[in-house]
Amino acid sequence: MSNTPDKIRRYYKFIRFMLKYWNSDLFRQTSSVAFEGGLSEEDKEHQFDQTPDELVEDLKAMGPTYIKLGQLLSTRPDLLPDEYLQALANLQDNVTPVPFEEIKEIIEEELGTKISKAFKVFEEKPLASASIGQVHRAELNSGKPVAVKVQRPGIVKQFMEDLETLDEMTAMAVKHLETAQTYAVDEVFAELRRILINELDYKKEAQNLKTLKKNLKQYEHLLIPAPVDDYSKTRVLTMEFVGGKKITSLSPLRQMENDFSELVEDLVEAYLQQIINDGFAHADPHPGNIKFTESNKIALIDLGMVARFTPQLQENLIELLLAISRSNGEKTAQVLLKISELNEDSQKKQFAKTVSDVIMESENSRAKDLQTGRILIQLNRLAVTTHIKLPVEINILGKILLNLDQIVAMLDPEFDLRAAIQRNVHEIMRKKMLEELKPENFFGTLIESKHFIEKMPERMNRISENLANNELKIKIDAIDEKRVTDGFQKVANRITLGLIIAAMIVGAAMLMQVPSDFTIFGYPGLAMLFFLLAAAGAIVLSYVIIFRDENLNNKN
Structure with missing residues (x-):
């Protein structure tokens, strides 16, 4: 895919980054939290070797693929201190913009026409600039305001080269490091690769927008911008313009002046509908992808990352969410074990006990405690340490709920998410059943x-x-016919031998009454021979039954 000097340069860049952060106390804390969970107050106040801005700049220097990794990390408040999360969140829209001339060239190449003919107005200054593309405000010739998302030049080539490097390093780590094997880093990378490659095709994102808009059309408090098909290609996505601010910039005064409980209820129900009814969900609802409009509506503006759930998994997720919302640790563990891959090393009892403890400890938590999504992520880590492989969709669900927790907490800190899950799951199940009866x-x-x-x-x-x-x-495959017939034969042989021994004892007793010149120990010899043979046979049979019988020796 690339020549040797380029590969050496990428390896050098990656190894230099890893050497810098591998032995840092920030990396050690991240690893510890990932495997053990939780940050102590002392850790939260700790001064680390690398500052947040330094980490951001290092990721920027690594290139767009690593910027995307930083974006994913910024959505994980369970892993890093707040100041690092805030710095990484700036990667969402603070990447250096591409010069307008290069953007113009891509638009005209994709649309096959001059930008002045395609748009009545096109603002050169971007509204936002991210690692894969940047967004410009424009107007169609009809006067309709739109947002135009344009892919950065050469981004596909950069991504594929970086993914090639990460693929090789991941394979090497899994081959030689036990930790990498335990935590299946190759599978994690494979999922990351799939997500990133899908995000490089804006036609897929346009289709995602259409699907989600159709699925959520009944929720009046939610907005999903519709794509403009004639102006959307692989590297250019044109969609309805939605005004507003990032939900994280919502002022405290506006929060106090408005009751957002109905809005939050709609948002929670909409995400549950996506997960357990539609099987198609917006998988990256971090605050950078959510806008809050002047009319107090929520707009989902980035559909590059979506999750899909099979019908069977949807049914299991219904059980899982209900069990968690009811603080039923035993049922939660049962559902997780039912959908997991198990092997001889799986510690099912330890997993079930710890799951129950985690669920019980999180009872009565509110949205401001950010518990719902964190619980699922914690259960994922627990599954890994007990050699139980959960479906990757459980981790995706945990990420969705973790981000949803943050948004809900901003709008209504006292919102009872667990009660909302129970209430909405029952209603969505009712609708689902009615739909299936059509x-x-x-x-x-x-x-x-x-x-x-x-x-x-x-x-x-x-x-x-x-x-x-x-x-x-x-024909019954559930029974081993040879084993059954052998067992019957063994029983028959023992019964026959027992009858012969009993007959010999009875015969010996009868011969005791017959006088004979041949004696053994003063008793008639023939009678004593039968008795001794019967005694020997009884001893052998008893030995076989007690010491050689397969069932007794293998008794659990």
Whole structure:
């Protein structure tokens, strides 16, 4: 993919970054929190070797892929101190803008026309500049205000080269480091690679906007900008312009003057609907991707990262969310174990006990405590340490809820998220069941029933014929036939031997009454021979039963 000098340069850049932060107390604290959970007050006030601004600048120097990693890290308040999170959050929209001439060239190449013909107005100064692209405000020829998202020049090539380096380093780490194997860093990287590559195609984001707008059309407090198809290509995305501010910039006065409980209720219900009903969710609701409009509505403006949940997983997530919301630790552990991959090293009992403890400790927490998403992330870490592999969707769900917790806490710190989950899950389940009862959803079942009915007469005739000819056979794979027949043979042999021994003892007793010149120990010899043979057989049989029997020796 790239020549040797470029690869050496990228390896050097990566290794230099790792050497700088590997032995720093910031990295050690991050690792400790990731594996043990929680920051002590002493750690929160600790002065680290590298300042927040230094970390940001180092990531910027590493390039767009690492900037994206920093963005993902900024959404994890459970890992880093607040000042570092705030510095990394600036990576969301404070990246150096691309000169307008380069942006203009990309737009004209993608749209196949001059920018002056495509737009009535196009502002050269970007509204925001991120690692993959930047956003400009413009007006269509119809006068409709739009936001135009333009990909940075050469970004695909840079991403693919950095991903190649990370892929090779990850494979090497998994091969040689036990920690990397335990925490499946190769799978984590594979998921990151998939997310980043999808974000490089703006046509996919346009389709995501359409899907989410359709799915959430009933929520009047939520806005999803619609894409403009004729002006959206792989590297250019044009969508409706939504005014407003980042939700993190909401003033305390505005919070005091307004009751946002109804808005928060809509937001929570909308995300639960996405997860457990639609199976299609906005996977990155961090404050940088959420706008708060002047009309007190919430706008979801970035759909580059989405999560998909299968119907079976949706049902399991319903059980999981209800169990957590009811502080039912035992049920939470049962659901997680049901959907996990287990092996001989899995510590199921320890996992179940610790899960129950975690759920019980988090009871009665409110939105301002940021508990719901943190619990799922903590359970993910616990699963890793007990050699239990949870589906990657559980970690995605934890990330969604963790970010949702932050937004809910800003709007209504006393909002009871657990009660809202119970209330909304029941309502969404009711709607889901009504949806499934619609006639069009029965077509698949009707087709299967038709096939079943068509085949039934033929199958019944075949069974009746075989039964009449004494040719009906039933094969049961659940039973080891050889083991069963061997067991019966063993029982039959022992019963037979027991009967022979008993007959020999009875015969010996009867021969004791018959006088004989041949004696053993003063008793009739033939009677004593039968008795001794019976005694020897009984001893051997007893030894086999007590010491050689497979069931007794393997008794648990």
